[in-house]
Amino acid sequence: xxxxxxxxxxxxxxxxxxxxxxxxxxxxxxxxxxxxxxxxxxxxxxxxxxxxxxxxxxxxxxxxxxxxxxxxxxxxxxxxxx
Amino acid sequence: xxxxxxxxxxxxxxxxxxxxxxxxxxxxxxxxxxxxxxxxxxxxxxxxxxxxxxxxxxxxxxxxxxxxxxxxxxxxxxxxxxxxxxxxxxxxxxxxxxxxxxxxxxxxxxxxxxxxxxxxxxxxxxxxxxxxxxxxxxxxxxxxxxxxxxxxxxxxxxxxxxxxxxxxxxxxxxxxxxxxxxxxxxxxxxxxxxxxxxxxxxxxxxxxxxxxxxxxxxxxxxx
Numbered sequence: 351x352x353x354x355x356x357x358x359x360x361x362x363x364x365x366x367x368x369x370x371x372x373x374x375x376x377x378x379x380x381x382x383x384x385x386x387x388x389x390x391x392x393x394x395x396x397x398x399x400x401x402x403x404x405x406x407x408x409x410x411x412x413x414x415x416x417x418x419x420x421x422x423x424x425x426x427x428x429x430x431x432x
Numbered sequence: 433x434x435x436x437x438x439x440x441x442x443x444x445x446x447x448x449x450x451x452x453x454x455x456x457x458x459x460x461x462x463x464x465x466x467x468x469x470x471x472x473x474x475x476x477x478x479x480x481x482x483x484x485x486x487x488x489x490x491x492x493x494x495x496x497x498x499x500x501x502x503x504x505x506x507x508x509x510x511x512x513x514x515x516x517x518x519x520x521x522x523x524x525x526x527x528x529x530x531x532x533x534x535x536x537x538x539x540x541x542x543x544x545x546x547x548x549x550x551x552x553x554x555x556x557x558x559x560x561x562x563x564x565x566x567x568x569x570x571x572x573x574x575x576x577x578x579x580x581x582x583x584x585x586x587x588x589x590x591x592x593x594x595x596x597x598x599x600x601x602x603x604x605x606x607x608x609x610x611x612x613x614x615x616x617x618x619x620x621x622x623x624x625x626x627x628x629x630x631x632x633x634x635x636x637x638x639x640x641x642x643x644x645x646x647x648x649x650x651x652x653x654x655x
Contacts, residue, residue, distance in 0.1 A: 360535075364535070364580065365535075365538065365606070367535075367536055367537070367538050367539075367540050367606075368536065368540060371540060416489070416493065416497060417489070419490055419493070419526070419533050421525075421532060421533035421580065421581065421582070422533045422535060422580055
C-alpha cells in the first residue's frame, strides 16, 4: 500500500481571498512577520500497489482528469510507503 | 421547442427553470436525470443552478464526470444549444465545454441580489433579440462566481467576441473583465452566473430573464 498526499494550491498570481483574510487575522494576533498566506487542500490517496512510481503516475493522471483544475491550481505529490 | 433540464444530486434551480419554460414561456420541457444517456429528443439542454455534489472538490467538478455530461458534450459538439446557469456554468467550465475556471467570490460571501448586466454580444442564439449595450436586471446567487481565465485566454475571448454579459456597476464577485456570461467559439454553448429563470415576473422584481429565453426560442423557430 502506498499513501499519496496530493497538495493542491492556487497558482501564483491568483488572488487567494481566504489566505488574505487569514493573514489579516494573524496580524490582529500580533504575527506581523507573516507576509503571505495561501490556502490549499490536501487529498490523501491510499493506493493498492507496492510500486511508488506507478502510484505517482496514477496520481498525476487523476490530477489531470479530475482532482486538479489546471486553469487555477498547481499541485505537488508526496509519497509514503505503508 | 423542447427543453431538457438536467438534474444532478444537489441541483436546486431545476424547478425554477422548469416553471419558467413551461408556465411562462409555454414550451415543452422535461427533466433529465444525471444518469440518463438518451437526450436526442431535446432542442436545448439547461444545466441549472444549485450545489451539485455539495460543491465537493470544486464546484461542478464531480457533475462534469456524470454519464449525462458525456451526452451533453456530444450534443454540444453537434452544434446543439446548451445553457449553463450558475452551478451549470461551473459544470460547463469543469467539463471543458467553456474555457476558464471559477474561483471563490473576492468578498468570500455568498451574494444573493438583483444584478445589472450589460449586453455585450447580440450575435448569439441566446441574445440575438437583445440590443448591444442594453442593461438587464437579473438576479445572482452564488459564492463561487469569480470567473478566471489567464490573459491569453481572455484576449481570445475578446477577439472572438465570446463575452456575452458583463456586470454593470459594481462587480459582485471579482470576475476577470467583469465577465458574467460567455459563449464557446461556435456560440451554441452559453454559461452565465445570473439566473434568467428567476427574472420572469414583476412579482420577482424583473422580467428581463424572459428576453433571454425568448431569444433562444425565436432562434430555434427561425431554423
